[in-house]
Amino acid sequence: MDWNDYDAALFDLDGVITPTAEVHMRAWAQMFNDFLRERGVSEPYTDADYFTYVDGKPRYDGVRSFLASRDIELPEGDASDPATAETIAGLGNRKNDDFEQILKTEGVEPYPGSVALVQALEARGTAMAIVSSSRNAAAVLTAAGMIQHFPVIVSGKEAGERGLPGKPAPDTFLAAADDLGVPKERAVVFEDALSGVQAGRAGDFGLVIGVDRGVGADQLTEHGADVVVADLDELVADAKEAGA
Template sequence: MTGRAAVPRALRGVAAAVFDTDGVITDSARVHAAAWKAAFDQFLQLGGLRGQPPFDLQDDYLRYVDGKSRLDGAAAFLHARGLRPSAAEVRAVAADKERIFTERLRADGVAAYPGTVRLVRALRSAGMPLAAASASRHAAELLEHAGVRELFDVLVDGTEVSRLHLAGKPDPALFLEAARRLGVPARLTAVVEDSLAGVEAGRRGGFGVVVGVDRAYSPETRSALLKHGADLVVDDLAELLGEDR
């Protein structure tokens, strides 16, 4: 370890780390949330369900769709509203969301969170192997857009999830596959997540440390992340380096 940087105190018990993409590495969660809102609100209006409240960008996103596959997220939100959509309707809403997200991504792009980049660079300097993991098929494109793809030794994205038939979060299969590719057991790997389903997946998978990221800066969100399995919660990952945001 001579000449290497020190690992931040909160991660000293692990030998590798797996980072979720949307909302942890890149600010793309806001684009996902806006696309979901447009797709769900249109579905409710066209279905004559105007009495239903519109999709909430914070609470509904965090509870029902964040961290999940498109089909799982679409079904979860509609069922939570007491609806019984057909499989075709679920697929249609998911496809609408995908179209809107892609259009907005290509038009506006995304950026990486500076605090995350600083932490990732520090961990790389300490010799820690790192993975990015996401149920999204856009993960590689997002990381390339943000200029951070080369910081991660491994990427497991939605294409791999489909190819390997990995179960969606809160099942830990995605993170376990990332740890397997890094060559480090889950008990010696950290998971860094901003979604309730994601921190629950980290806890279910037996990962050594589960770090929750609260981008809403909300006591309610922080409490929910801890309840679902996070060992600690930060507003920004620079905090693990002893920095302000």
Template sequence: MTHPRDDRASLRISAPVDPSEVELGGIRGWLFDLDGVLTPTAVVHMHAWARLFAPFLEAHGAEPYRDADYYAYIDGKPRYDGVRSLLASRGITLPEGEVTDAATLDTVHGLGNRKNDAFNQTLAEEGVRPYPASVALLDAIERAGGEVAVVSSSKNAPAVLEAAGIADRFEVVVDGAVAAREGVPGKPAPDMFLRAAELLGLPPEECAVIEDAESGVKAGASGPFALVVGVDRGVGRDALIELGADVIVDELDELIPALERAGEASAVRNDGDPTTPARTTTEEDRA
């Protein structure tokens, strides 16, 4: 079985790779987007953006805000880039302002901060639970001895992970705050994923990217990663494949059979005994 990224020309919208048949041998690192992949917070973000832009655009006499605008201009991008992108789509120019701008100011940073206030309020009021299928895949990766990281454009990633009760599963989190502090370009550039692989101590060629957003799939496809998994939460299967995803799933537990098969094959290669657990990487190996 060939790895899907060994033959990109074989990928066609009419025939995506079956998630249960995808080859996962050699993948040691799993780089997860957060909102819409691990937790259903993409919907919270979507509603927060709508609460921001619906009245703003109406007040400026611009074309009304639509849910499709979230996917086209905002989803997966750093917050202020999302503001800039949506404003540009309506031909509206605002002062940049400062990161410390009050949420009441009509600047790029002020609007971004206003959206963040709305998101945090909703998160505090409603809480969030991780997708059960995503937790099932995390459990399977842990059993297989794999490494995991979160790569999110949002600066709220630590708070969301804590609220969802899965923060302790991830020693590596590369979020919007880390990217800003370290000067790492955001999605759709691959740099945030590359940084996460580096922090895991793994080459990107041994890592899989898991994304649901257009900009995130583009980021994964533009890097040297072993696999790009597109999670269809609304972008659409055809669009995700066109953007560069190697395999499309509705839920992440669809990958578990392939992961378990890869683990069994690894055990046989290592020891010739399928009952012996596959050897996992240690800190000494990485030194």
């Protein structure tokens, strides 16, 4: 790709910059399987459920989507619900507690290839933002030592405060491009989730790059990715060449 055609890079966080998708997956599995066992449901929650119903979505939307797939109805509840509450919000909060505990005890290291691309883009003056459904985005970036590279962060927290619908709607990506002062046609979206590449395509951005961390290149392409890579280090040489 020719980076001279673009002025901004809009990165999803989990699974693109940091391997926190793995931490999220473990936290979701722990929460949902505990919940299903408590209700006497024999069919467990699996990684396939994560990619189909949860990946890339705001937390409560993920809870709602998975429960609907199992024909389980719960009241919505409220964001202030305790993690013990059997509500959509309560289960989402329980998952967040599990995630924070895993992050605290194990930490997180960014993908080396992602660090290399961010540094190359920063060197050439490309504007960069994080667009994440996670409300923990700032904490994860801080733990990974990457927060200084991103002057704009549109996380689940900011999306809620600004009334922006989450992925697969394009609104959070559009808001990040606007915050950077870059037209969407000059911005590149980086996503590893199907809902994320759908958002990039729906927003009509200049380029949508799918990062295949397990969901599958064909799936990413079918849902809107223009290009699919296995790791962002595949794009570093182009970024350095554009910056020369």
